[in-house]
Amino acid sequence: MSASTENAPQKKSIRSRIQKFGSFLSSMIMPNIGAFIAWGLITALFIESGWAPNETLAALVDPMIIYLLPLLIGYTGGKIVHDVRGGVVGAVATIGVIAGADIPMFLGAMAMGPLGGIAIKGFDRLVEGKIRQGFEMLVNNFSAGIIGFFLAIFGLLAIGPIVEWLTNVLSGAVDFLVNSGLLPLTSIIIEPAKVLFLNNAINHGVLSPIAAEQVASAGKSILYLLEPNPGPGVGILLAFAIFGTGISKASAPGAMVIQFLGGIHEIYFPYVLSKPLTILAAIAGGMTGVFTFSLFNVGLTSVPSPGSIFPVLGLAAPGDFFGVLLGVVLSAAVSFIIASMILKFSSNEGETLEESTAKMESMKGKKSSAASALHSNAGAAEAGTGAYLDKEVNKIVFACDAGMGSSAMGASVMKDKVKKAGLDISVTNTSISNIPDDADLIITHKDLTERARQKRPDAEHVSVENFLGSDKYDEVVKDLKQKKGVEEGSSAETAAAAKAPVNKIIFACDAGMGSSAMGASVMKDKVKKAGLDISVSNTSISNIPDDADLIITHKDLTERARQKRPDAEHVSVENFLGSDKYDEVVEDLKTRE
Template sequence: MAQAKKQSSIKVKVQKFGTALSGMIMPNIGAIIAWGLTAAFFMYPHGWFPNKEINNLVNPMLRFLLPLLIGYTGGKMVDDDRGAVAGAIGTLGVIVGTDQPMFLGAMIMGPLSAWLLKKLDQVFQDKIKSGFEMIYNNFSLGILGMIMAIFAYFIIGPVMEVGSQWASAGVNAIIRVHLLPLANIIIEPAKVLFLNNAIGNGILVPLGIQQAAQVGKSVLFLMESNPGPGLGILLAFTLFGKGKSKSSAPGAAIIEFFGGVHEIYFPYVLMKPSLILAAIGGGVTGTFLFTTLGGGLKAAASPGSILAILLVSAKDAYFGNIVGVLGAAVVSFIIAAIILKHDKSTGEDLDAKQKEMQAMKAESKGQAMPEAEDAHESVKSYENVKKVIFACDAGMGSSAMGASLLRDKFKKAGIDVSVTNTAVRNLKDEDGLLVVTQEELADRSLQKTPHAMHVAVGNFLSSPKYDTIVASFKALTQVEDKPKQEKPVKKVGSIDGIDFSKVKEVNFIRHDQHLGTATMATSLFSDAMKKAGKTTPVKAVRINELTDDPSHLVIVTPAANKNLAVRYSDIQTLVVKNLLQDKKLNEAVEKLN
C-alpha cells in the first residue's frame, strides 16, 4: 500500500509538472498557428504565395511575439496580472540576448520572474502604509522586471542559446540516423497516462518551432498529434471488439480522426493494457514514415486532427504526412486486431474495470472518494450541488464533449444545473460543486477540490454514471421533506445582511483601473475606524487575494459586486454607491469591533 501511495504521488507530480509546461503553450496555440500559416503561405521564396512585404511579419512573430506570449502566460499562471507583466519583461531579456527563438527561455523566465515578484510581495506588501500602495506596486514590479531582464540577457540567454543549439543538433542527429521513431516507445504509453498535452505542447512544440524556423518544417509536431495509432485501435474495436466497447468505438474513431481528441481512445487501452503495444507500433511506424518520406508541419497541429495536420503541412510534405498517418493506423489496427481476436472476455467488463481501478485508487489513498453510486444511495447528498464541472488535462476537447452530453441529458430531464468544463489545474475548491473527471486525473482533482463531490469516469463520451447523476437529481424532486421554517430574508450587500460578529478584516478591492479610489477609500475608512476606537484591520487587496469565508467584509460598488459574486460565495459584502462617502460606511464603523 505504501508503494502504491508513492507511485500515485509520483504520477501526480509528473502530471502537474507536465501540465505547467503545456499550460504556457496551450493558450497560445492560436498564435503559433497564425505564425505557421503566415510562413506557409507567404514566406519568401518558399511559401505557397511568396510575398516580400508579408514575409516581414514572419521573423518578428517568431522571435518576439511568441516568446513574449509564452512568458506572459507563464507569469500569469504564477501571480495573475502582475506576474504576467513580470514574466514578459524577464522574457524580453532572453529574446534580445540571443539570435535563437527563445521558447524554452520564455518557459523559464516567465514563471521565475513572477515567482520572485510574488515572494517579494509576500515580504513587503503588508508593511506598506496606506496611501503608498500604488508607488510600491508600480516600482516593485518595474525594478524587479529590470533586474530579471538584465539577468536573463547576461546569464539565461547565453545558457539557453547553447542549450538550444545542443538540443537542435541532438534532434537532427537522431533524425539522420533514423532513431527518432524510438521516442514513441515512451510517448505512446505516456499519452495514455494523460501526459499527452504535457509531452506534445510542453516539450515537442517548443523544439518543433525552433526546428521549423531553421528548415521550414518539423516532424516533432507530428509525434504526439498523429491520430493514426488511436484510429487503428478504435477501428479494431469496431470490427473485433465485443459488447459496449464495440458499439461505442465507431463514434469514437470519427472523433479521434477528425476531431483530434486523443483522450477518446485512452479508456480502451486502459481496459486492455496489452493494447499499448498497438499504440507503440503505430506511433513508431508513423514517425518512421514521416522522417523517411520528408513529412513535417509548419506549426503545431492542435488538436491532433487530420484536418489540422493538412492545414499546417509544409508545401512539400503532404505525401509523407498522409502516408505516415495512414501507416500508423494500419499497423496499430493489425496489432490491436490480433490482441482482440485472442481476447476471451465478453466485452461488457469496461464499466467493471473502471470501477475496480477507482476502488484500488481510493484504497491506496486510505480513503474512499465519493462517487455517483454512493450518492445515489443517499440522494440528499445532491441537494447542495449547484454546479457541475468536467475537468480534463487541457480543459478543451474531451471535457467539453462530456459536459455537452450531460448538459443535454439535464435539459431532457428538466434539471436546471449549470454544466461547464475546465482544465484540472484551474479547478477551485468551493461548496456546491460536483467535479466529473477521468480516472487517471482523479487524484489531482481531489487535491484541487477536497470539499467538492467527485465522480471519476473512464470515458467522457460513454459512462453509465451520467445516468446515475441524472437519476439522483431527478429523485430529489420526489423526496418528501419536512416543512422548513421560513428564515427571514436578508438582502445581500445590505447592513442588515451582515453578521458583524464574524468580521475579522475589512477589505476594499483594488485593481489597475481604480487603484487610487480604493487606496483613498481604505485610508478614509481606516481613519474613521481609529477615531471610533475600533481595531478591525482595513486593507486594500486584489480580488483574487481574498479568502472565501465570512470573516472578510468587502466594501464594493454595485458593479464590482457582480464580479465578486462570480468568484466567492461565503464572504460578506457591503454594497455602497460611493466608496468615499456613503451613510452605510458610518453605520458599518459603528457596528464593527
C-alpha cells in the same frame, strides 16, 4: 460533503509527479495555441517557399516567433503563479532571455515566466498588511518594476546562455535521430506515454519548442506530427469495431468519430488496456507514420491541437499534404492489422472495457469523461454518495490536468443534465491550476481531489473513481434539485433576510489604481477595527475577480461593474476617500457574522 470524497492525501508516485510537471508545462502552452496557429498560418502562406509568397506580410514571421510567442508564454507562466502581477513580471523577465539569444526562447520563457511570478508573489506576501495608507500604488508599481528589472538582467546574463545551450543540445539530438533514420523509434516512448498520460511533458515541454525553432528556420517541422497523429488510435478502434466483443465492439465506432475527428485521443486508451498487447499495434502504427513522414520529408507549420485529422492536414506545409495524409493512413492501416491479429487470435479473457477505463483513469490521475459520454449506460455509481451540498451551488467546474478534451466532455454531459432539470447553474471545465475562485462544486478524479482541494479548500468537492456511468452526474443533479426545492419553498421574507456572507470586498475604478486604492485602504482599516475577517482590495472594473462578494464603485461606474459581475452585491459612492456608506456597510457586515 459526500462520502465519495477522498479525505486522505493521495500518495504521490513518480508518474504523478511527472504528470503534474507536464500539466504545468502544458498550461503555459495550451492557452497560447491560437497564437502559435496564427504564426504557423502566416509562415505557411507568406514566406518565400509558402503557398502565397508575400515579402511585406512575411515580415510578421520573425517578430512573432522571436518576441510575441515567448512573451505570451512568459506572461502566462507568471500569471499562473500570481495572476496579472505575476504575468507582467514574468513577461519582463522573459525579455531578458529573448534579448540575449539568437534562437526563439520558448524554453527560456517557460523558465523565466514562472520565476517572475514566484518572485513577485513572495514580495507581496512579505509586505502584506505593512504598507502605509496612500502608498499602495507606489509600492505595487515600483516593486513589480524593480523585480522585473533584476530578473531581466538575470535572464540576459545567466539563464539565456544556459537555455540556448540546452536548446541546441536537444535540437542536435533531434537532428541526429532524423539524419540516422532513428526518429521512428520515438514511438516506443510516445505511444505508451499517451496511455499513461505523460505525453504533455514530452509534447509541450520538449517537442513543441524545438519544433517552433525548426519552423522558423525551415518553414516546417516533423516533430509536430509525432504525438498528434490520429492514425494509430483510429486503427485500433477499427479493429475493435470488427473483431471486438460486447460493449467494446458496440462502442468502438462512436469512439472512432471522437478520436479521429474530435481529436480526443484518450478515448481509445481503455481499449488498449483491455487488451494490453494492442499497445504493440499503437507503437507499430506510430513508427510507420513517423517513417512515412521522414521518407517524404513532410512537416507541419504549427502545433495541431487537438490531435484531430482536420488541424493535422490543415497545418501541413506547402506541398506536404499528400505525405502527411499518407502517413496517417498507413499508420492506421498497420495498427489495424496488428490489433486485428491480436484480437482475433487471443482469448476473450481479460479486463472488461469498464474495468480498463477505471484502470486508465487511475493511471492517468484524471477522469475520462469522454469515455463517460460514450458509455453512458455502463458501470455503476460509487458507493457512499449522499448530499453533496453544504452551501448554495451556482457554478460547477470539471477539473483535470490539462483542462481541455476530457473535462470538456464531462462538462458537456453535466450541462445537458442541468439544463433538462431546469436548473440555472453554470457548468464549465478547466485545469486544476486554473480553477476559478467562484467555483462552488468541483468534480475531479480521486487521484486529483487533493490537489483540487489545496487549490480551492472552500469549495465543495466530489471525488469519483469511475466515470463510465452517468449515475454520479444524476445524483449530483438530484441533490441540486432538492436544494433548489427547499429554497423555492422558503418564504419571501426569509429569502430577503438571509443575505449572503461577504468574504471579499472589491473597490473598482477605471484604472484600478489611485482612487480605488485609497478607498480600499480606508475600508480595510474600518473592517480591521470591527474585527471582521474580510479581504479588501482594489482593481479596475475590467479585472474584477470572480470571487468578489461586494463591489464598491463611484456612482458613474456602478452600471459597468454590475454588467461585469451581476451576481455580486454593489454599493455606489460619490467620494472614495470619505463616505458615510462605509460605516453602513461595516455595520451590515457585522450582522451577517
